[in-house]
Amino acid sequence: MSVKSYRQALNEAIRQEMERDERVIVMGEDIAGGMGAPGEDDAWGGVLGVTKGLMPQFGRERVLDTPISESAFIGCAAGAAATGLRPVAELMFVDFMGVCFDQIFNQAAKFRYMFGGKAVTPLVIRTMYGAGFRAASQHSQCLYPLFTHIPGLKVALPSNAYEAKGLMTQAIRDDDPVVIFEHKAMYDEEMEVPDEAYGIPFGEANVTREGDDVTMVAFGRMVNLANEVADSLKGSGISCTVVDPRTTSPLDEETILETVSETGRLVVIDEAHPRCNMATDVSALVSQEIFSDLKAPVKMVTAPHCPVPFSPALEDVYIPSTAKIEAAVREVVGKGH
Amino acid sequence: MQLNRDDLKEAYRRMCLIRDFEDKVHDEFAAGNIPGFVHLYAGEEASAVGVCMHLEDRDAIASTHRGHGHCIAKGCDAEGMMSEIYGKKDGLCGGKGGSMHIADLSKGMLGANGIVGGGPPLICGAALTAKTLKTGGVAIAFLGDGASNQGTTLESYNLAKIWNLPAIFVVEDNRYAESTASAWSVAGTQTKRAEGFGMPGTEVDGHDFFAVWEVAREAIERARNGEGPSLIHVKLNRYYGHFEGDAITYKGDGEVDKVKAEQDCLKLFKQRVVETSLLEPDELNEIETSVKSYIDQCAATATNGSSPTEADLMTDVYLSY
Numbered sequence: 182m183s184v185k186s187y188r189q190a191l192n193e194a195i196r197q198e199m200e201r202d203e204r205v206i207v208m209g210e211d212i213a214g215g216m217g218a219p220g221e222d223d224a225w226g227g228v229l230g231v232t233k234g235l236m237p238q239f240g241r242e243r244v245l246d247t248p249i250s251e252s253a254f255i256g257c258a259a260g261a262a263a264t265g266l267r268p269v270a271e272l273m274f275v276d277f278m279g280v281c282f283d284q285i286f287n288q289a290a291k292f293r294y295m296f297g298g299k300a301v302t303p304l305v306i307r308t309m310y311g312a313g314f315r316a317a318s319q320h321s322q323c324l325y326p327l328f329t330h331i332p333g334l335k336v337a338l339p340s341n342a343y344e345a346k347g348l349m350t351q352a353i354r355d356d357d358p359v360v361i362f363e364h365k366a367m368y369d370e371e372m373e374v375p376d377e378a379y380g381i382p383f384g385e386a387n388v389t390r391e392g393d394d395v396t397m398v399a400f401g402r403m404v405n406l407a408n409e410v411a412d413s414l415k416g417s418g419i420s421c422t423v424v425d426p427r428t429t430s431p432l433d434e435e436t437i438l439e440t441v442s443e444t445g446r447l448v449v450i451d452e453a454h455p456r457c458n459m460a461t462d463v464s465a466l467v468s469q470e471i472f473s474d475l476k477a478p479v480k481m482v483t484a485p486h487c488p489v490p491f492s493p494a495l496e497d498v499y500i501p502s503t504a505k506i507e508a509a510v511r512e513v514v515g516k517g518h
Numbered sequence: 519m520q521l522n523r524d525d526l527k528e529a530y531r532r533m534c535l536i537r538d539f540e541d542k543v544h545d546e547f548a549a550g551n552i553p554g555f556v557h558l559y560a561g562e563e564a565s566a567v568g569v570c571m572h573l574e575d576r577d578a579i580a581s582t583h584r585g586h587g588h589c590i591a592k593g594c595d596a597e598g599m600m601s602e603i604y605g606k607k608d609g610l611c612g613g614k615g616g617s618m619h620i621a622d623l624s625k626g627m628l629g630a631n632g633i634v635g636g637g638p639p640l641i642c643g644a645a646l647t648a649k650t651l652k653t654g655g656v657a658i659a660f661l662g663d664g665a666s667n668q669g670t671t672l673e674s675y676n677l678a679k680i681w682n683l684p685a686i687f688v689v690e691d692n693r694y695a696e697s698t699a700s701a702w703s704v705a706g707t708q709t710k711r712a713e714g715f716g717m718p719g720t721e722v723d724g725h726d727f728f729a730v731w732e733v734a735r736e737a738i739e740r741a742r743n744g745e746g747p748s749l750i751h752v753k754l755n756r757y758y759g760h761f762e763g764d765a766i767t768y769k770g771d772g773e774v775d776k777v778k779a780e781q782d783c784l785k786l787f788k789q790r791v792v793e794t795s796l797l798e799p800d801e802l803n804e805i806e807t808s809v810k811s812y813i814d815q816c817a818a819t820a821t822n823g824s825s826p827t828e829a830d831l832m833t834d835v836y837l838s839y
């Protein structure tokens with residue numbers, strides 16, 4: 182064990198898997214950096230430094246800088262995955278999926294089924310998401326619901342450094358296309374993380390708080406906010422369960438249903454827009470399966486239905502806050518029997 | 519068409535405006551007064567101004583993440599731009615867009631763009647509008663060397679050519695996309711690429727305002743005359759990092775200093791117009807002084823402006839839930 186940042190945890194997972202399996206390669210824009218330039222090699226290690234140090238250790242043959250051609254290199258990674266490599270490709274910001282989504286959802290995601298079970302596509306796409314960086318409408322979105330919608334893609338949202346290392350390792354070892362969503366506001370968050378390699382199985386939620394009054398299901402960075410609210414509400418005599426599903430596909434329906442049955446109340450917290458997101462998905466699941474266990478209507482806390490604004494004054498009210506989450510929990514707890 | 523004294527003064531004023539604007543944003547960002555991602559255009563002024571000196575409001579441009587220079591060259595209000603970059607309510611986009619999304623459609627400025635390669639297809643659209651409505655307008659995509667490798671860019675070349683659109687693609691090759699050298703990332707050459715799509719492609723020294731102005735004149739004339747698209751490969755250098763905060767370790771020692779000393783577009787312009795007696799040094803100095811105080815005023819306005827409030831969050835949407 183040692184203290185590692187979210188960034189270091191991801192880096193270590195990739196490095197250990199590259200050491201273990203020479204078929205694992207990494208590619209992306211400025212993933213090492215300095216390609217063809219006279220100055221420092223490995224100048225960037227990715228735009229926020231996550232892959233720094235991989236190129237010096239594994240060489241340019243396995244750490245490939247790409248031109249700004251997402252369709253070509255994400256598709257290239259899919260093709261390489263289907264033919265024997267295990268690529269970890271970086272789509273710098275998930276907002277850039279618009280440039281290359283065909284290669285992800287029509288190609289990589291479809292191979293296994295469409296080819297009658299004959300194809301294996303061990304592709305990992307790493308991508309940054311989330312607001313809070315003052316990065317405005319085209320660099321801040323939470324597009325994981327779009328990926329979750331597609332059969333043939335697995336989608337993971339690590340909520341801290343421990344989760345990041347385990348889910349990244351699992352993703353690289355997985356034989357299907359996995360998209361890992363890294364919240365850009367979390368890279369410097371630190372905690373104790375094991376030094377040895379370990380995987381966290383997909384589809385197994387983590388119950389981070391256990392309580393009796395209400396269940397909060399939260400995704401990605403929102404798990405931390407939910408934990409904070411749970412801790413602070415203890416003082417008011419409200420006891421909360423917090424569920425981190427870890428992966429939106431596969432989704433651990435069982436844990437969600439069990440914990441909501443126990444508390445009878447549900448608040449779902451999702452940084453994505455309010456329509457067709459993970460919050461609506463979980464709400465539908467609960468009302469379909471355990472409606473009679475509910476003591477109060479389900480409550481969703483999400484970002485509003487507008488693009489992510491630039492101005493800090495606007496972005497701060499855009500992002501779901503602990504205050505909004507707490508208000509939702511209090512409302513739900515105050516209702517019903 | 520020739521540049522008269524007023525044109526020259528206007529060109530110099532716009533180039534100085536861009537330089538001082540960017541220097542100010544650089545300082546203010548370093549002081550922690552500006553949030554977000556900021557990409558500065560300093561060093562590249564002759565390209566935006568050399569091209570946009572030919573344009574009117576009916577002509578459209580699309581820009582990039584490095585958009586401040588294009589905005590100023592196309593006539594966007596610098597004070598409104600500065601306020602936008604500070605995230606203030608009086609900003610050109612109400613503080614909703616920020617540095618990467620400044621736009622003013624009334625000036626034919628279709629926006630800076632956070633998506634590399636986002637502009638060229640839009641410019642095909644603006645060119646199609648001009649052609650269909652017979653406005654006589656042209657549409658110009660500014661794009662970087664990095665963006666020249668994006669599929670959207672190459673598809674746009676093809677579309678512009680087969681539809682014979684009044685479109686011009688200005689590839690601003692500042693030798694790097696982030697930390698990656700264009701000498702490595704671009705296969706073939708920009709002008710051969712143009713040739714491959716059957717359109718004229720010209721390489722030009724982007725430190726030389728007059729060279730850019732002349733090449734742009736020809737391309738714009740062709741487009742206005744219904745003779746279709748062109749590509750201009752502008753070779754230049756950026757002075758600051760890819761974004762503010764970039765340590766620029768990938769460049770060679772003294773690389774930028776050498777350009778600043780020998781190829782600075784403002785210095786070259788000044789030298790040329792003074793040596794040829796087109797303008798007096800006093801006239802140029804006067805422009806420099808007035809631009810400086812105007813930029814100070816822009817920053818003061820932006821600093822003192824008020825932020826948008828929660829009530830502004832859900833305006834400009836047509837549906838809310």
Ligand SMILES: Cc1ncc(C[n+]2csc(CCOP(=O)(O)OP(=O)(O)O)c2C)c(N)n1
Binds near residue numbers: 634
């Ligand atoms: C589709 C897309 N991919 C990647 C990025 C990240 N990015 C922003 S600017 C940039 C480099 C652009 O280089 P170039 O086109 O040469 O423009 P310059 O920055 O040199 O002006 C990259 C990779 C992006 N914004 N959009």
Ligand SMILES: [Mg+2]
Binds near residue numbers: 691
């Ligand atoms: Mg460039």
